[in-house]
Amino acid sequence: MLKRILSLILIFLSLGQESVRQMEDQLSLGGNLFLVNKEYMIGADYVPDDLVMPDVKKSSSAVLMRKEAAQALEEMFAAAKEEKITLVAVSGYRSYQTQRAIYNRRRKAAGKAHVERFVAVPGASEHQLGLAMDVSRSKTAGLKASFGKTKEGIWLAENCYRFGFILRYRQEWEDVTGYGYEPWHIRYVGKEHALRIRELDVPLEEYVEALRLAGQEYRQNEEGNP
Numbered sequence: 001m002l003k004r005i006l007s008l009i010l011i012f013l014s015l016g017q018e019s020v021r022q023m024e025d026q027l028s029l030g031g032n033l034f035l036v037n038k039e040y041m042i043g044a045d046y047v048p049d050d051l052v053m054p055d056v057k058k059s060s061s062a063v064l065m066r067k068e069a070a071q072a073l074e075e076m077f078a079a080a081k082e083e084k085i086t087l088v089a090v091s092g093y094r095s096y097q098t099q100r101a102i103y104n105r106r107r108k109a110a111g112k113a114h115v116e117r118f119v120a121v122p123g124a125s126e127h128q129l130g131l132a133m134d135v136s137r138s139k140t141a142g143l144k145a146s147f148g149k150t151k152e153g154i155w156l157a158e159n160c161y162r163f164g165f166i167l168r169y170r171q172e173w174e175d176v177t178g179y180g181y182e183p184w185h186i187r188y189v190g191k192e193h194a195l196r197i198r199e200l201d202v203p204l205e206e207y208v209e210a211l212r213l214a215g216q217e218y219r220q221n222e223e224g225n226p
Helices: 002-015 017-027 069-082 096-110 112-118 144-151 152-162 171-177 193-200 204-222
Strands: 088-091 130-137 165-169 182-187
Touching: 002 017, 002 204, 017 204, 069 152, 069 165, 069 182, 096 112, 130 152, 144 152, 144 182, 152 165, 152 182, 152 193, 165 171, 165 193, 171 204, 193 204
Parallel strands: none
Antiparallel strands: 088 130, 130 182, 165 182
């Protein structure tokens, strides 16, 4: 992992100081690259101020996303439909309180070991950002690992980057993300970053860490050369 991060830092530095600074702005809460996981958590009172309901096929009327992400989701679902692929939006924004209820219910039903791999504690869920969406192939299919082998799951994995999304929890990244394989969970980061993350083949944690370190490198150079 360290070698990958060092390689990423060099790539960011090659983009130039201004580009790195512009990308760093996206690391703060409200930005498309804001990192949420078991280590980096958000408060119970955070609610995005631009939540909208994407105009896509969905499992309920309560599916919300931030405006930019929702527009990208609409574009992606429309493109999939043109290729005879039907996608269904299952779960988008979740409040801290909703995540807490889900976590407690799943822990009671499936046990601690299960929820530690597949359910975020309240404050550690990307869904609270309004930038994540769980996607299925029908309103009744549910969210299962087998989705990754369906034509819909394969299409999503191969094409979501075109619209600014990444597959957040791949099987080979479990030791970094802290979560098990979820082929249904996509996270909006914007087209530029989604393409770069796909090309570099790295989890969001490593991408964000390298960007932070590149920014620190530039600031240290500035301090040393007034």
